[in-house]
Amino acid sequence: MIKAEELAKKQREISIAEFFTKNRHLLGFDKPTRALLMAVKEACDNSLDACDETNVLPEIYIELKKISEERFVVVVEDNGPGILKQQIPNIFGKLLYGSKFHTLIQNRGQQGIGISAVVLYSQLTTGKPIKVISKISANKPAYYYEIQIDTQKNEPKILREEQREWKREHGTRVEVELDGKYQKGRQSVDEYIKETAIANPHAEFIYIDPNKEKVVYKRVLNEFPKKPKEIRPHPYGIEFGTLLWMLGKTSARSVQAFFINDFSSVGAGTAKEICERAKLNSGKKPRQINHQEAEALLKAIKETKIRAPPTDCLSPITAEVLEKSLKKEFNADFYTTVSRSPSVYRGFPFIIEVGLVYNGELPKEETAKLLRFANRVPLLFQQGACAINEAVLDTNWKPYGMQQSGQNLPVGPLVILVHLCSVWPPFTSEAKDALAHYDEIIKEIKLALQEAGRELGLWIRKNIKAKEQQDRVNLFEKYIPELANSLENLTNKKSNKIQDDLNKILKKGLKDLMENGETKK
Amino acid sequence: MEKQKSKAKEALVNFGEDIIKQSEKGRNPTINLPVRALSNIVYDTKSKTLKLGNKMAERSFFNVAHAKKFLQTVEVASIIKKELLETGKHSSLRDVFYMAKRTIPGTNINLVDEQTDSDKAIEDLEVISKFSREQLHVNANKNGSVAGKVVIEDAGDVIDWSKLGSGGWSIPSNVEDIKFKKVNAKYIIYMEKAAVWERLHEDKFWYKNNCIIMSSQGQTTRGIRRLLQRLYDEFNLPIYVLVDNDPWGIYIYSVIKYGSIALAHAAERLTIPGVKYIGVSCDDIEKYDLKKHFIKFTDQDEDRLKQISEYDWFKDNKDWQRQFSMMKKNRAKVEIQSLSSRGISFISEKYLPEKIKNKEFLD
Numbered sequence: 001m002i003k004a005e006e007l008a009k010k011q012r013e014i015s016i017a018e019f020f021t022k023n024r025h026l027l028g029f030d031k032p033t034r035a036l037l038m039a040v041k042e043a044c045d046n047s048l049d050a051c052d053e054t055n056v057l058p059e060i061y062i063e064l065k066k067i068s069e070e071r072f073v074v075v076v077e078d079n080g081p082g083i084l085k086q087q088i089p090n091i092f093g094k095l096l097y098g099s100k101f102h103t104l105i106q107n108r109g110q111q112g113i114g115i116s117a118v119v120l121y122s123q124l125t126t127g128k129p130i131k132v133i134s135k136i137s138a139n140k141p142a143y144y145y146e147i148q149i150d151t152q153k154n155e156p157k158i159l160r161e162e163q164r165e166w167k168r169e170h171g172t173r174v175e176v177e178l179d180g181k182y183q184k185g186r187q188s189v190d191e192y193i194k195e196t197a198i199a200n201p202h203a204e205f206i207y208i209d210p211n212k213e214k215v216v217y218k219r220v221l222n223e224f225p226k227k228p229k230e231i232r233p234h235p236y237g238i239e240f241g242t243l244l245w246m247l248g249k250t251s252a253r254s255v256q257a258f259f260i261n262d263f264s265s266v267g268a269g270t271a272k273e274i275c276e277r278a279k280l281n282s283g284k285k286p287r288q289i290n291h292q293e294a295e296a297l298l299k300a301i302k303e304t305k306i307r308a309p310p311t312d313c314l315s316p317i318t319a320e321v322l323e324k325s326l327k328k329e330f331n332a333d334f335y336t337t338v339s340r341s342p343s344v345y346r347g348f349p350f351i352i353e354v355g356l357v358y359n360g361e362l363p364k365e366e367t368a369k370l371l372r373f374a375n376r377v378p379l380l381f382q383q384g385a386c387a388i389n390e391a392v393l394d395t396n397w398k399p400y401g402m403q404q405s406g407q408n409l410p411v412g413p414l415v416i417l418v419h420l421c422s423v424w425p426p427f428t429s430e431a432k433d434a435l436a437h438y439d440e441i442i443k444e445i446k447l448a449l450q451e452a453g454r455e456l457g458l459w460i461r462k463n464i465k466a467k468e469q470q471d472r473v474n475l476f477e478k479y480i481p482e483l484a485n486s487l488e489n490l491t492n493k494k495s496n497k498i499q500d501d502l503n504k505i506l507k508k509g510l511k512d513l514m515e516n517g518e519t520k521k
Numbered sequence: 522m523e524k525q526k527s528k529a530k531e532a533l534v535n536f537g538e539d540i541i542k543q544s545e546k547g548r549n550p551t552i553n554l555p556v557r558a559l560s561n562i563v564y565d566t567k568s569k570t571l572k573l574g575n576k577m578a579e580r581s582f583f584n585v586a587h588a589k590k591f592l593q594t595v596e597v598a599s600i601i602k603k604e605l606l607e608t609g610k611h612s613s614l615r616d617v618f619y620m621a622k623r624t625i626p627g628t629n630i631n632l633v634d635e636q637t638d639s640d641k642a643i644e645d646l647e648v649i650s651k652f653s654r655e656q657l658h659v660n661a662n663k664n665g666s667v668a669g670k671v672v673i674e675d676a677g678d679v680i681d682w683s684k685l686g687s688g689g690w691s692i693p694s695n696v697e698d699i700k701f702k703k704v705n706a707k708y709i710i711y712m713e714k715a716a717v718w719e720r721l722h723e724d725k726f727w728y729k730n731n732c733i734i735m736s737s738q739g740q741t742t743r744g745i746r747r748l749l750q751r752l753y754d755e756f757n758l759p760i761y762v763l764v765d766n767d768p769w770g771i772y773i774y775s776v777i778k779y780g781s782i783a784l785a786h787a788a789e790r791l792t793i794p795g796v797k798y799i800g801v802s803c804d805d806i807e808k809y810d811l812k813k814h815f816i817k818f819t820d821q822d823e824d825r826l827k828q829i830s831e832y833d834w835f836k837d838n839k840d841w842q843r844q845f846s847m848m849k850k851n852r853a854k855v856e857i858q859s860l861s862s863r864g865i866s867f868i869s870e871k872y873l874p875e876k877i878k879n880k881e882f883l884d
């Protein structure tokens with residue numbers, strides 16, 4: 001029998017960095033093609049977030065340098081606000097270091113794992129550090145760092161640190177070498193940048209691919225998107241652990257004040273009602289609330305009617321801008337966009353935006369292309385597991401003039417874009433590939449798709465159906481002499497007379513034939 | 522003969538005239554046809570054959586979905602009437618396809634794209650005219666051999682089935698006009714495999730046992746089915762079917778006895794309710810120790826067995842259901858040729874004579 005002491009010897013704390021070393025798939029580094037994409041994505045997300053927070057129109061330079069078939073250097077450079085010298089090591093060399101985890105604001109990043117996970121992956125596959133240069137203003141020096149992660153302690157290990165000349169006024173440049181594989185197609189770096197440009201029409205992207213081909217995605221819009229506001233959590237979205245943590249941390253003196261100050265949508269009356277339902281003195285100090293009482297509070301919250309959270313915290317792309325962006329990216333005949341009014345799931349506000357692009361140069365015989373976005377970030381993986389996919393498949397596209405067999409994507413020259421913006425997009429995993437299936441979200445997506453679908457249907461009926469209907473009539477004009485000749489051969493009756501009779505029927509039944517595909521009986 | 526031909530022609534002409542009449546009246550020309558799919562196949566317990574049910578389908582010319590098929594049916598009718606019946610010539614299904622194949626002027630549409638298009642039109646015309654394909658002068662490929670103490674007359678030639686060397690007489694697709702001059706046989710053995718037929722032929726099985734041996738390669742063609750039926754009807758010869766012990770073999774037997782789904786409209790001319798299944802049965806596997814020659818079932822084999830066991834005409838047949846459940850338990854098939862493991866002529870010297878003597882048949 002193993003004694004407790006012996007067992008205890010074996011048990012030790014596992015550092016987060018060590019954990020992720022063993023579970024890299026959780027963060028999306030499971031395949032070399034994906035790893036390359038993740039590096040670009042995490043760096044770009046940070047650049048765009050930083051620019052948006054400080055009202056800079058983003059200008060992002062991305063370069064993939066091929067070292068060998070399986071090794072690349074990823075360079076991402078932005079004109080953002082730069083990073084304070086003392087923060088640089090922590091941002092790149094410490095997992096779960098971030099400004100975003102404890103706030104509720106519409107952001108691309110969430111947990112503060114992103115870029116440091118890239119550093120960790122690079123270190124694991126090549127042993128090389130990340131190279132960072134950053135500058136915060138024209139009259140300050142630029143700082144250059146080479147950083148790795150101490151995986152035992154989850155602390156940054158600085159290999160090099162120096163002041164440098166840098167021509168930029170402000171901005172950040174990162175350079176990281178890693179094992180990866182470059183490919184084209186739906187899940188490629190190329191596609192990621194293209195889609196990112198669609199969802200961020202205020203940004204400019206310059207992309208040099210491994211074959212040294214340069215692609216420039218020009219800015220569509222010279223204004224900043226509306227800046228998202230940070231909001232306090234809504235009681236409906238709170239979980240037990242978070243509630244305890246907030247109770248321990250609050251500066252409020254009473255439970256009632258705690259609810260009013262630390263949550264959104266709670267006034268004095270509502271706060272009091274929650275306390276009463278929980279059979280708790282509303283003047284009690286938050287730090288004195290024990291487990292049972294906290295549980296009672298959580299139950300009371302669920303039973304109390306609370307106003308929906310404020311929704312001015314969200315920054316949608318907007319229908320107008322999205323349409324411009326789609327027009328720039330796709331050469332097609334028809335574009336429509338919808339931006340829904342805000343809605344709420346689990347106390348988190350969100351907005352659904354949808355765009356449809358049809359015909360023109362889009363491939364005619366393929367299934368529609370679905371572009372998924374969350375907070376302006378393209379989702380390229382796990383389409384089948386995503387709530388957006390479910391909503392699209394669950395929509396009946398036939399009334400809108402599309403072919404669709406069963407619960408599948410419609411077939412035809414169509415691009416479907418769906419964007420969810422929220423203070424907390426419900427991802428199904430840390431790799432942030434797919435959105436969880438909340439009924440409220442699926443319902444909103446479907447409503448938006450239906451709204452856009454109706455526009456599409458109208459257009460198709462007007463433009464395409466008319467042509468198809470004419471084709472039908474033309475076809476019968478060709479069939480009639482054939483049938484008449486066959487009948488003449490069969491019966492020795494004169495073909496001309498038969499043709500005349502058939503043409504009369506065609507003329508009379510034209511309208512029915514065009515609309516229903518058949519003349520009346 | 523001539524009379525029949527002119528009647529077939531008349532039926533096709535009537536069909537054309539009816540279409541013309543409809544269009545003269547300003548109506549959308551429409552052909553009414555019984556639905557030829559499993560959903561409209563009925564097992565007639567009285568005649569013990571598969572027949573078409575009452576479900577009818579309409580095919581209209583002024584209908585986007587039907588127009589081309591409509592045109593195909595009329596065009597093929599005119600080809601049969603003008604090129605075959607009026608000239609007295611016969612052609613193959615493939616010939617008809619090429620006669621109908623052309624591009625409709627001013628379009629990029631072919632009147633027929635594949636042979637199945639013209640084949641289907643011919644089947645439709647069989648139903649419409651109530652004449653068989655052979656009577657409409659369209660033949661399938663010949664396929665199959667026969668040997669026995671039989672003398673026939675075909676197209677003016679006298680042929681003795683006992684004097685045709687190692688190949689036997691090859692059965693034409695149209696056997697309507699054959700005259701039987703002498704038939705000296707007690708029964709017919711029909712087998713699905715040409716190789717087994719060759720074995721029995723080499724062993725002079727038909728001579729020693731005074732019978733007729735007949736085979737095809739795979740599915741039984743219409744010509745063979747019609748030949749079997751004529752021998753059965755005109756000479757009262759019992760027919761025993763010898764096939765592999767698997768669902769596909771059983772279906773070959775089923776088609777000869779009850780008719781097939783594809784040709785349900787021709788059931789009366791082709792089915793032979795009196796045929797019996799001689800082997801290979803699941804009991805043979807036990808008796809002759811054939812288990813070591815099992816060939817494992819594929820998923821398709823298993824699905825097919827399930828389908829067949831649920832057919833109306835097998836559903837309430839206790840003997841067959843017993844076979845099906847044994848086969849299901851074996852989850853494997855046994856080929857006729859596995860009998861050769863007991864000696865190359867075991868089948869002709871022991872297996873078949875014993876089975877016939879003991880009347881070990883499935884019905």
